[in-house]
Amino acid sequence: MAEASSLLKPSRRSRLRVMFSGFMGIVAAAAAIIACGALLAVLVYLAINGLSALNLSIFTEGPVPQGQPGGGLRNGIIGTLILMSVASVIGLPIGILGGVYQLETNTRFSRMLRFLTDVMNSIPSVVMGIFAYLIVVLPVAAMSPGHAFSAFAGGVALGFLMIPTVMRTTEEILKLVPVALRDASLALGAPQWRTTWSVILPAARGGIITGILLALARISGETAPLLFTAFGNLDFNVRLDRPIDALPLNIFNYATSPYDNLHHLALAGAIILLAIILVLSIAARYALKGQNVE
Amino acid sequence: MNSQSIAIDSPIVERARSWTRGKHAGDRIYRAVLTLAAVSILLIIIGLIYELTAGSSASISAFGIRFFTDSEWNPSANHFGALPFILGTLYSSLWALVLALPISIFTAIFLSEMAPRWLERPMSFMIELLAAIPSVVYGLWGLFILQPWLVKNVETPISKSPLASLPIFGDLANGYDMLAASMILAIMILPYITAVSRDILHAIPKSVREASYALGATKWETIKGVVLPYARAGIIGGVMLGFGRALGETMAVTMMIGNAPIFKLDLFKSGYTLASVIANELAEASGLYRSALIEIGLCLFIITLIVNAGAKLLIYYTAKDINATT
Amino acid sequence: MTQLRKHVFAAFIIMFAVSAFITPRTFAQDMNGAGSTFIAPIMSKWVYDYKQKTGTSINYQGVGSGAGINNLIDGTIDFAGSDAPMNADQKSRAKGPVIHLPAVIGPVAVSYNIEGIGSGLGFSGPILADIFLGKIKYWDDPQIVARNPGKKLPHEQIFVVHRSDGSGTTAIFTDYLSKVSPEWNSKVGHGTTVPWPEGLGGKGSAGVAAILKEHANSIGYVEFAYANENKLPYAAMDNGKGKYVYPSAETAMEAAQSSTIPEDLCTMITNAPKGYPISGMSWIIVYQKSAKSPELKKFLKYVLTTGQKDTKDLWYASIPKNIVSREMKLIDEIE
Numbered sequence: 038m039a040e041a042s043s044l045l046k047p048s049r050r051s052r053l054r055v056m057f058s059g060f061m062g063i064v065a066a067a068a069a070i071i072a073c074g075a076l077l078a079v080l081v082y083l084a085i086n087g088l089s090a091l092n093l094s095i096f097t098e099g100p101v102p103q104g105q106p107g108g109g110l111r112n113g114i115i116g117t118l119i120l121m122s123v124a125s126v127i128g129l130p131i132g133i134l135g136g137v138y139q140l141e142t143n144t145r146f147s148r149m150l151r152f153l154t155d156v157m158n159s160i161p162s163v164v165m166g167i168f169a170y171l172i173v174v175l176p177v178a179a180m181s182p183g184h185a186f187s188a189f190a191g192g193v194a195l196g197f198l199m200i201p202t203v204m205r206t207t208e209e210i211l212k213l214v215p216v217a218l219r220d221a222s223l224a225l226g227a228p229q230w231r232t233t234w235s236v237i238l239p240a241a242r243g244g245i246i247t248g249i250l251l252a253l254a255r256i257s258g259e260t261a262p263l264l265f266t267a268f269g270n271l272d273f274n275v276r277l278d279r280p281i282d283a284l285p286l287n288i289f290n291y292a293t294s295p296y297d298n299l300h301h302l303a304l305a306g307a308i309i310l311l312a313i314i315l316v317l318s319i320a321a322r323y324a325l326k327g328q329n330v331e
Numbered sequence: 332m333n334s335q336s337i338a339i340d341s342p343i344v345e346r347a348r349s350w351t352r353g354k355h356a357g358d359r360i361y362r363a364v365l366t367l368a369a370v371s372i373l374l375i376i377i378g379l380i381y382e383l384t385a386g387s388s389a390s391i392s393a394f395g396i397r398f399f400t401d402s403e404w405n406p407s408a409n410h411f412g413a414l415p416f417i418l419g420t421l422y423s424s425l426w427a428l429v430l431a432l433p434i435s436i437f438t439a440i441f442l443s444e445m446a447p448r449w450l451e452r453p454m455s456f457m458i459e460l461l462a463a464i465p466s467v468v469y470g471l472w473g474l475f476i477l478q479p480w481l482v483k484n485v486e487t488p489i490s491k492s493p494l495a496s497l498p499i500f501g502d503l504a505n506g507y508d509m510l511a512a513s514m515i516l517a518i519m520i521l522p523y524i525t526a527v528s529r530d531i532l533h534a535i536p537k538s539v540r541e542a543s544y545a546l547g548a549t550k551w552e553t554i555k556g557v558v559l560p561y562a563r564a565g566i567i568g569g570v571m572l573g574f575g576r577a578l579g580e581t582m583a584v585t586m587m588i589g590n591a592p593i594f595k596l597d598l599f600k601s602g603y604t605l606a607s608v609i610a611n612e613l614a615e616a617s618g619l620y621r622s623a624l625i626e627i628g629l630c631l632f633i634i635t636l637i638v639n640a641g642a643k644l645l646i647y648y649t650a651k652d653i654n655a656t657t
Numbered sequence: 658m659t660q661l662r663k664h665v666f667a668a669f670i671i672m673f674a675v676s677a678f679i680t681p682r683t684f685a686q687d688m689n690g691a692g693s694t695f696i697a698p699i700m701s702k703w704v705y706d707y708k709q710k711t712g713t714s715i716n717y718q719g720v721g722s723g724a725g726i727n728n729l730i731d732g733t734i735d736f737a738g739s740d741a742p743m744n745a746d747q748k749s750r751a752k753g754p755v756i757h758l759p760a761v762i763g764p765v766a767v768s769y770n771i772e773g774i775g776s777g778l779g780f781s782g783p784i785l786a787d788i789f790l791g792k793i794k795y796w797d798d799p800q801i802v803a804r805n806p807g808k809k810l811p812h813e814q815i816f817v818v819h820r821s822d823g824s825g826t827t828a829i830f831t832d833y834l835s836k837v838s839p840e841w842n843s844k845v846g847h848g849t850t851v852p853w854p855e856g857l858g859g860k861g862s863a864g865v866a867a868i869l870k871e872h873a874n875s876i877g878y879v880e881f882a883y884a885n886e887n888k889l890p891y892a893a894m895d896n897g898k899g900k901y902v903y904p905s906a907e908t909a910m911e912a913a914q915s916s917t918i919p920e921d922l923c924t925m926i927t928n929a930p931k932g933y934p935i936s937g938m939s940w941i942i943v944y945q946k947s948a949k950s951p952e953l954k955k956f957l958k959y960v961l962t963t964g965q966k967d968t969k970d971l972w973y974a975s976i977p978k979n980i981v982s983r984e985m986k987l988i989d990e991i992e
Contacts, residue, residue, distance in 0.1 A: 058551035062445055068437030069446070072525065073454055075518050076461045079472050102701040134368030141365060150369055153376050159639035160379070160632060161579025163606045167628040170613065171382040178733040185733025186614075197375055204372070230361030258465020261581035261606065265614040271701065272687070272714045280689065280716060285467045285582075292471040293586060293859070295866035295887045300475070307468045314463055406723070406823065407848025479871075503814045507857045507868065589857035590821035601857035611860055615724025615823050617731055618750065 080311075087308030090301040095309075100271050106298050110306050112273050113287035116188070117257060117313075119275060120267060120283055123192025124256055128199030129249060135200070136207025136245075137233060151208075158201035162194075166262025169194035174266060177278075188274070188281035191267025195259060199252040206248025210241045243324045250321035254314045260285035284310050379632075387626030389619055398626060404592040404608075406616070411623035413630065418594040419602040420631070423509055423584065424577035426598070427516030432570060435521050439528035439566075444554055455529070462522035470586035473515040478587065481514065482506040486599055501597040507589035510598040515583045520573035527569025527646065531562045534653050565649030571642035579635050581606040605631040688949055688956065690717040692725015692738035693825045694862040695880045696939040699761055699971045700738060703964045713952060719861060723823020723849035729755070729942055735949055736957075737942045740825020741832075741849055742923035754945045756991070757923050758984045759938040760960055761973040762913045764904030765829050766884040766891040767935070769876040770869050771796060771811065774890065777903070779804045781895040782837025782934065788876060789817055789834065790841060791855035796874060804895075811874070818868050818877030821858025823849040829937035830878045833927040837897070878935070881905075882972045896934050908933035910974035918980060922987075938976075946992050957988050 098109030135154070139147055169190050178185035214237050222232040238245070260283075263269075268280040269290070275281075284306050291303035390398065394411060401412025438458070442451050486504035489495060495502040535558055543553040559566075589601025590611060605627050613624050690700070697719030704715045717738070720728075725737035730750050742757055767780060784800050787793040793800060797810040820827045831847035845851050859865035859877075866883040869875050881904050884891045893901035902908050911932030918924055928934045941960065947953050961984055965975040976984070 054549050054552065058549035061551040061554075062441075065437040065441035065445055068434045069441040069454060071434050072438045072461075072521055073457050075521070076457050078476070079461075079464065079469070079518075082472060082476055083468070102698070102705050131368050131371055134365055135372050138365040138369040147369070150372060153372060155643055156636060156639070157372070157376060159575055159579075159635055161581065161606060161635055163579065163581045163609050164383075164628050164632045164635075165379075167386075167609065167613065167625060168379045168382055171386050171625070172378065174733070175731070178731045185728065185731065200372060200375070228355035228361075229358045230355075231357065233361070254463060258467060260465065260467040261610050264610055268614065269718060270716050271704065271718070272708070272716050274716075279687070280718075285465060288467050288471055289582060289586070290863075292467075292474055293861075293867055294863040295870050295883065296863075303471055304475075307471055310465060310468060314465070318460075318463060403852055405852040406850040407846065408852075503816075505816070505857070506872065585860075590860070591853065591857045593853075611821050611858075612823070615721055615727055617727035620727075 083304065083307050083311065087304040087311075090305040091308060095302065095305050099273055108298065108302060110284065110287055110302060110309065112270065112282040113284040113306065114309065115273075115275065116267070116270070116282040117284040117310075119188055119277075119281060120191050120195055120263070121253055121257060123189060123277065124195035124199055125249070125253070127193060127196030128252065129203060132200045132203025132248075132252070133207050133245060135204040136211060136248075137238075139204070139208040140211040140237075141229075141233075154201045154204050157197075158205075161261075162198055162259050163261035165197050166194045166264070166266055168197070169262065169266045186266060186268030186280040187278050188267055189277045191263050191281065191283065192277070194262035194266050195256040198256050198259065198262070202252040202255060203245075203248045206251065207241075207245050210244025210248070211237060213244070214240045243326075246324040247321040250317045250324065254317035254321070257313050257317070258285055258310055260289055383625060383629040383632060387622055387629050389622035390626040393619060394623075398623070399630075402594065406612075406620045409619050411619070413605070413623075413627055415592045415594040416603050416605045416608050416627060417630065419509075419588070420578055420604040420606070420634075422594070422596075423512045423516060423588065423602065423604060424574055426509065426513035427520055427577045428570065428574055430513060430517035431521045431524060431573065435524035435573070436528055436566065438521075438525045439532055440554060442525070443529050443532035444550070444558065455526075458522045458525050461518070462526070466519070466580055466582040467586075469515055469519055470583035473511065473583055473587045477514060478506045478511050481511055486510065490599065498596045499598050501599040503599055505589065505599045505601060507587065507601050508599050509588065509595075509602050512584045512588035512602070512604075513598070515587050516577045516580055519580060519583065520576050523576055524569050524573040527572055528562070528566045531565035531569065531646070531649060531653075532558060534650060535561050536653070561653070562649065564645045564652075568642045568645030568647075568649065571638055571645065575635050575638040575642060578638065579606055579631060581610050585610050605634075687714040687716065688735045688952060689733075690715060690725075690736040690738060690941075691720050691728050691734050692942075693722045693740050693939055694719035695722070695740045695763060695765075695824075695826045695829075695937070696738040696761060696941075697862070698880075698882045698886075699964075699967055699973055702967050702971065703960055706963075706967075707956060707959055711955070713956070715956060719863075721820070721822040721849070721861065722825030722828065726849075726942065727823075729944075735943070735947060735953060738825075738939060739942055740937050740939045741828035741925070742921075742940060743942060752944065755942050756945055756987050757921060757940040757942055758957060758961070758987060759922055759976050759980060760941045760964075761939050761968055762909050762926075762936065762976060763906075763939065763973040764881045764909040764912075764933045765826055765833075765878050765935045765937060766881045766889075766904045767876065767878050767894065768866070768869050768884045768889040768891045770873055770889065771813075772873060774808060774810070776890040776892075778808065778890070778892045779895065779901050780892045782833065782897065782928070785894075786834045786838030786841040788815055789819070789853075789855060790838075790844065791817070813874040816872055816875035817853075817856025818865050818872070818875050819853050819856050819858055820850075820862075820865060821860050824862075825849060825937070825939065826862060826878065826880055827851065829925065829927060830935060832925045832937075833935045836928045881909075885972050894934050896932070897928065902933045904933050904935070906969060906972060906974040909936040910977070912936040913938065913974070914977060922980065922983065943991065945990065950991050954988055954991055957991075958985070961985065961988075 095109040099112045101108040173190035173193050174185050218236055222236040263283050263286055267283055269286045270280040270282045288303045288306040291299040398413055402414040403410055403412050482504050489500050490502050490504045494500050540553055543557045584604055585607040590603055591601035592603050609624055609628055616624050700717045704717050708714050722739035722741055725739050726743055726747055728734045729737035732752055797812045828849045831851050835842040835847040859868045862879045862883045865877045866879050866887050869877050869889055870887055893903045896902045912926050912929035915931035916926040916929045926936055961981050968975040
């Protein structure tokens with residue numbers, strides 16, 4: 038380290054050292070600019086080209102025969118909303134109740150469970166898709182010929198993907214609820230379930246909603262697990278036992294197709310998807326702020 | 332998460348105490364429901380491992396260990412070897428790491444050590460946004476923008492220069508190749524590595540830095556000599572986390588890599604990854620073919636599991652060390 | 658903030674309610690099909706028109722012939738579209754006897770993207786095989802130049818583009834290469850998916866066409882409709898007798914007519930004595946016993962009658978009348 042004298046009188050060496058420090062500062066700033074630049078490059082491109090590709094018919098029309106002009110993303114947008122709903126029905130109860138379980142217990146099992154949700158969070162989504170394919174698509178195919186791929190299978194894959202996020206945020210937020218609140222409720226003679234339901238969960242509501250919204254934002258753009266579960270559908274479908282279209286599948290198929298009108302649809306789809314994610318993320322932040330006010 | 336305004340009171344620390352105490356009938360149901368949720372998470376994980384293993388048993392018994400060393404993937408002849416996919420996955424992810432690492436570490440240093448607060452917040456927010464963009468949207472951008480740019484400004488000049496004789500470059504600019512896949516992966520894992528590194532750096536107590544300044548060290552000397560060594564294990568953890576992400580990324584890679592089941596060191600050659608081959612072929616497979624693809628899924632699962640577990644441990648112990656010294 | 662959270666809650670409840678409400682509503686009995694992308698352009702037209710006409714909705718996904726056949730074997734779809742007949746192994750794994758119904762005939766175009774060169778580059782089968790084997794590496798290879806005097810072929814490396822998914826188009830193409838090149842036959846063989854020695858893979862014909870369109874100095878194979886719709890130049894193939902034949906509805910029809918069609922209507926018509934040598938039939942494959950037989954029969958009959966009128970617009974050839982009548986009999990036997 039530096040000698041005392043160099044602190045009093047800047048020598049040539051120490052000036053160099055300061056210059057070098059400044060230089061590395063510039064390097065670091067440049068790296069940060071590159072990182073943000075990459076994001077801007079993606080967003081600006083999508084904003085300019087995606088927004089100009091947007092029009093009303095994209096929301097009202099379904100796909101047209103290949104190679105013909107026009108067409109819209111209605112089926113994909115509605116399909117994605119349905120898939121997200123099914124995923125919520127499957128993933129939210131398990132995730133939220135799992136989080137409450139973690140709050141209530143501190144056993145070896147619950148510690149293992151915490152580790153397992155970490156494991157689950159790191160499973161590539163395509164592998165979760167295989168799981169849904171194995172437990173839903175194949176058995177359905179074996180039982181009823183003519184059916185296999187379904188909106189339900191896609192929802193299962195996405196629902197499982199939601200669990201870790203929802204569970205961990207729920208647990209974290211519940212931990213922050215003051216213990217006095219809970220003790221007060223129990224002291225008044227309320228049973229535990231009542232305490233959780235009427236005192237702890239309401240106090241943590243904002244945080245739990247944040248977790249849900251973040252999990253939804255994460256799954257809304259998932260594509261890989263849908264390829265062999267929800268599968269895609271050229272027809273308009275809202276039935277859960279039928280293959281269903283999804284916005285990310287549309288983006289994938291249209292972006293890799295040779296047709297210009299489909300490229301425009303892919304760009305419009307990307308903008309719509311990003312808008313959904315942005316709204317969910319911003320809503321998640323507001324939900325958390327609401328939490329703080331209470 | 333901003334916790335100061337919530338936890339005025341002491342948070343629930345000792346939680347186990349009342350779990351079994353409630354005698355109310357409703358409480359029994361309550362406990363049963365919670366346990367059911369907890370057990371179902373366990374069942375999902377066990378089920379996943381069981382199904383993947385059972386699904387790949389036909390392939391495992393047909394090819395055994397050869398599955399991982401054989402480089403021929405021939406569904407028509409029912410002959411399956413996963414080597415090109417394994418190598419392709421590791422190779423593209425490694426290059427992604429090489430490309431993303433310097434930028435993300437320096438960005439993290441900039442955000443935590445140098446940037447003024449008014450700049451740090453929006454920049455952090457932007458980098459977090461990078462993580463929220465879906466893979467398929469990156470793929471679309473990669474196809475329409477990054478790939479033509481790479482071909483024109485990187486691959487063509489290199490392929491016409493003496494550099495082309497290096498084993499990692501070729502004399503043919505392609506675009507649907509390892510380089511394109513690694514680049515898009517690098518952009519995708521950048522926010523993860525940056526966020527983890529920044530959080531670790533933030534966690535290092537101010538006093539450590541002040542001690543270094545007091546000894547006359549410059550800002551950079553403090554970062555390099557004191558802060559980074561402190562954070563090293565945690566940053567390595569973050570890097571591994573990013574690596575784990577890259578290994579499992581599917582859509583963007585599938586759209587960029589060229590989907591050719593041949594592994595070459597040449598970055599301008601098309602390749603294939605474990606995740607991509609599943610995405611491209613599972614919906615259409617049956618019999619032994621399907622089993623082989625599921626074994627590829629199992630393989631991907633195990634690799635990401637090991638990498639992520641390692642990362643989590645490193646981050647956990649670093650955080651613990653830092654807490655212990657403060 | 659409380660307001661906002663109420664809205665979020667309300668939004669959720671509405672989402673659930675809507676999906677719960679619309680889910681159980683019954684729709685017209687619909688059918689699922691999947692497979693060949695070769696047939697996908699015309700299939701999407703048939704499906705579209707059929708829905709307008711009858712209200713019956715049919716979902717057809719162009720996922721590749723290999724996928725279609727496998728889905729049919731697994732019982733996940735009601736009919737498969739395939740450019741290659743099912744082989745013995747596939748038939749044995751199926752849940753019952755199947756019938757193959759030729760739906761269209763069409764050429765597989767060899768398309769390329771070389772600056773300044775339009776359609777009509779001449780190839781022979783063996784040259785094509787050598788390109789896809791990676792043995793001919795440059796566009797100005799003497800063998801190619803010798804067949805194309807006067808064309809300015811650049812000294813650029815050839816990019817080979819093939820399908821990454823199981824595909825009947827691949828089956829037709831590799832069946833042809835196996836017939837004309839012994840080396841191809843022994844090294845690579847034929848089928849819906851083969852171990853490509855060279856090149857990169859695109860998903861579906863659309864994926865291959867997209868790569869060809871954008872990638873200079875590339876070569877690949879796509880069904881003719883994709884080459885036309887995307888204005889990709891395509892090659893004229895030496896039919897083995899020194900005569901160059903362009904892909905077209907007529908030349909594909911000629912290839913079909915000069916081949917002998919067996920009783921079960923399963924045969925490859927590549928390297929036929931006359932016509933365009935890389936032509937194929939595309940079949941709709943169904944189980945002889947189908948859970949949805951009445952609707953399925955109606956649709957199949959539509960395809961073979963009214964539907965055949967659409968072939969011309971989409972660059973396919975229609976099925977010759979004598980074959981259609983044989984198919985009608987088979988359709989009547991579906992239970």
